[in-house]
Amino acid sequence: MSLKPQDRTCLADLIGRDAVISVVDEFYNQIQTHPTLAAPFSAVHDWPGHKEKIGDFWWVVLGGKPQAPYKYDPVGKHFAAGFNSNLLEDWKQLFKGALDSHLDQELANKWFSRVQMIGENLLSQNERLINEN
Numbered sequence: 001m002s003l004k005p006q007d008r009t010c011l012a013d014l015i016g017r018d019a020v021i022s023v024v025d026e027f028y029n030q031i032q033t034h035p036t037l038a039a040p041f042s043a044v045h046d047w048p049g050h051k052e053k054i055g056d057f058w059w060v061v062l063g064g065k066p067q068a069p070y071k072y073d074p075v076g077k078h079f080a081a082g083f084n085s086n087l088l089e090d091w092k093q094l095f096k097g098a099l100d101s102h103l104d105q106e107l108a109n110k111w112f113s114r115v116q117m118i119g120e121n122l123l124s125q126n127e128r129l130i131n132e133n
């Protein structure tokens, strides 16, 4: 017997909103002094607003309902920020550290596999833009 979609507990509920917010908070605090990531992230001027937006982004990626009607343009913004595969590797390593310090291993790994998927996607969309320009 399989579960109906509405009976499945989504990753967002297993992790919980507070933990999502804590991971995002720690990650973006660390990014501001990171050797390679601080420079592209100097484009961010409103850190509380950025953290709130990205907290909601992850909440929805993990299966939760959006809390605010944010509009995203990740591909365009990352292209403008100089996104590339080296920065992505540094970003993922830092994010993994934040996940591991707030979540048990199983939940951290599940969230990280979504990071990997989105990262791959951003990279291929970014390369498409580079080839067009």
Ligand code: HEM
Pocket (backbone or CB within 6 Å): 040, 041, 042, 043, 044, 054, 057, 071, 072, 073, 074, 077, 078, 081, 082, 083, 084, 087, 088, 089, 091, 115, 116, 118, 119, 120, 122
């Ligand atoms: C899997 C990896 C990543 C994910 C899931 C991710 C996700 C996001 C999202 C959802 C936004 C908000 C976009 C919007 O407001 O429309 C954002 C903004 C941003 N990201 Fe990433 N990102 C990743 C990796 C990176 C990397 C490697 C860089 C390094 C260049 C980067 C730099 C930025 C910057 C600077 C902004 C702010 C742009 C702005 O508001 O002008 N991100 N990211």
